[in-house]
Amino acid sequence: MLWLIGLGMADGDISQRALDAMRKADRLFAEFYTSTWTGDLGKLEELLKKHIEVLSRERVEQEDEILEQAREKRVAFLVPGDPLVATTHADILARARAAGIKVEVIHAPSIISAIGETGLHVYKFGPPVSLPQPQKDYHPSSPFEKIRANLRAGLHTLVILDTGMRAQQALEMLEKNGMEQSVVVAARLGTKDASIAYGKIKDLKKQDFGRPPHVIVVPGELHFTEKEFLESL
Amino acid sequence: MLWLIGLGMADGDISQRALDAMRKADRLFAEFYTSTWTGDLGKLEELLKKHIEVLSRERVEQEDEILEQAREKRVAFLVPGDPLVATTHADILARARAAGIKVEVIHAPSIISAIGETGLHVYKFGPPVSLPQPQKDYHPSSPFEKIRANLRAGLHTLVILDTGMRAQQALEMLEKNGMEQSVVVAARLGTKDASIAYGKIKDLKKQDFGRPPHVIVVPGELHFTEKEFLESL
DSSP states (O other), rough: OOOEOOSSGGGOOBHHHHHHHHHHEEOOOOOOOOOOOOOHHHHHHHHTTTTTEEEHHHHHSSSSSHHHHHHSEEEEEEEEEETTHHHHHHHHHHHHHTOOOOEEEOOOOOOOHHHGGGSOOGGGGGGOOOEEOTTTTTTOOOHHHHHHHHHHTTTTEEEOOOOOOOOOOHHHHOOOOTTTSSEEEEEEETSSSSSEEEEEEETTTTTTSSSEEEEEEESSSSSHHHHHHHHHH | OEEEOOOBSSSSGGGGHHHHHHOOEEEEEOOOOOSSSOOOOOHHHHTTTTOEEEOOOOHHHSSHHHEEEHHHSSSEEEEETTTTSHHHHHHHHHHHTTOOOOEEEOOOOOOHHHGGGGGOOGGBBOOOOOEOOOOBBBBOOHHHHHHHHHHHTTEEEEEEOOOOOHHHHHHHHHHHHHOSSSEEEETTTTTTEEEEEEEEEEHHTTSSSOOSEEHHHHHHHHHEEHHHHTTOO
């Protein structure tokens, strides 16, 4: 038996159903590389009086540890945000089902819906885009192509940054790829400490948004209520 | 003070943060017309030992009752799913901020991320579409135009049905608008009783999917892992 459990974005986001499953589980695993969780894992362990083993990307994606344990034991796999927003977890769900392991998904708040705090309508977003940390020989152009495709269709784009990456770095990348319009920067969305800013890339990139997680929205065509909201920030 | 609180999709989806806020609130309101909540309101009232007043669409959208109460008192407004997926609630957030009322948004699981249970990648969805109950003189074509725009871009479309509407009726509407491809029907997603089916519209429309909520996904281009997942259903 496998529970795929979302932790949401902040400490208090854990649902009653998630806590019940964690209490029933024989083994608890967690990962924090697909996105940032601002909660306190130690406090959760104390509440449950159980150890939670944090897995690296390699142990989640290359080894079949979680599924092997779940064949015999009741395993809970805790992940930041909603458990099925990251493709990795959808893949674990598919492999577990194919192997005949019973899986229950316990959903949680995710940036995909929390982005509504910017006042932008969820119904006007095109596909979200992940912006990876640039590497020495790896400067993918596809995120910017996807943003441009959304813009051509009048749609907003949620730009999800690599774990730990800051808005300033992402804004520099947007600028290098020829963008100079107004964008939204949202920091720590879904927590009590959230902050949202709207302005030109060249101005926002000089600002400090505090600790991550940060996301960016490149807005498409703005409805007047969206425009009013952003301009009131 | 106003808390905009998401109830998620099922009974156990309420977060610790949401319960804390409900306990602190002087007045509790709820609405269930923007989408379906499969939970039990009576049980929640018992747990809180407080009355929750259910508001009609008119009282939410035409009267400023919630905001007027929130000027003086600590008001919690409970809504199904995530509080900012429906445009109505984003509008209340905007008006509360404009009126200088302190607002805290408490997020919850939403169909927007739970749709990942279909094995379709969240990153490949275009904008979601709402399908209203057809009225005597009201047969909007815009939902179908939006689905076609997503299809042209290779993107999936989440089709959110009017509260209480069944998949069969929506499938008939898709068919009448010239669609005949394979689609996904998901019933009671995010609950323990979820069921998902994949097939041709003409076959699925003969099936009974049990009680609502139902949603439909019109898939765009399928990644082989998505195709495998759907075909294993």
